[in-house]
Amino acid sequence: MKILDLTYTYKQGMTGMSKWHPIITFERLAKLEEIGMNTSSILLGSHIGTHMDAARHFFEGGYPIEETPLDRCVGDVTVVDVRHRGAGEQLQVSDLEQYDLKERVLLCFGWGKHWGDQKAFNTNFPTLSLEACQYMLDHGVKLIAMDIPSPDRQPREGEERFPVHKLMLRSRVIFVEALANTDQIDFNAQYEFVALPLKLEGLDASPCRAILMEKEG
Secondary structure (H helix, E strand, O other): OOEEEOOOOOOOOOOOOOOOOOOOEEEEEEOHHHHOOOEEEEEOOOOOOOEEEOHHHOOOOOOOHHHOOHHHOEEEEEEEEOOOOOOOOEEOHHHOOOOOOOOEEEEEOOHHHHOOOHHHHOOOOOEEOHHHHHHHHHOOOOEEEEOOOOOOOOOOOOOOOOHHHHHHHHOOOEEEEOOOOHHHOOOOOOEEEEEEEOOOOOOOEEEEEEEEEEOOO
């Protein structure tokens, strides 16, 4: 079975896209040479690196990450090639109409090329239009994975903040953000997608390990 890892490596000193995310810190708690084993502590924000959002992210009464419907996190996926949508552009309905959308959709913008520069990765990235999101809702999409840091653009003056997140999370659609290695996807292949969050009580999001499994035949 051919497996493509879509998860960024969490590293000491790694930062997120906003000041609300602490710098990732790993600390050794016990050492092999001292007590016969290694153990460590981990400090990281819930929305850093490759991660999954829960409705609690924007709605206090929304489901927390440990209640994520796991059946939506595993299964066949439609991989959508939107590499033609560059910086500051938005996914449109016309980008989706040629595809037979499954419950899971993976949007490949090719944005991972900016990952080494966190300022570039987190600035002026492509996003999703509300019209495209409504189209996916109307076609039964339950999970959207993407190689951009957020489906929402920075609001312009007078615009609502985070309308895409609110529309989709209210409908219990799962977002998996900041996928790695989408440049290695074979757009002629058929895949199954897997992304599972940590079972963290009451939280708004979780790091997750996301993979594509190429289907045979």
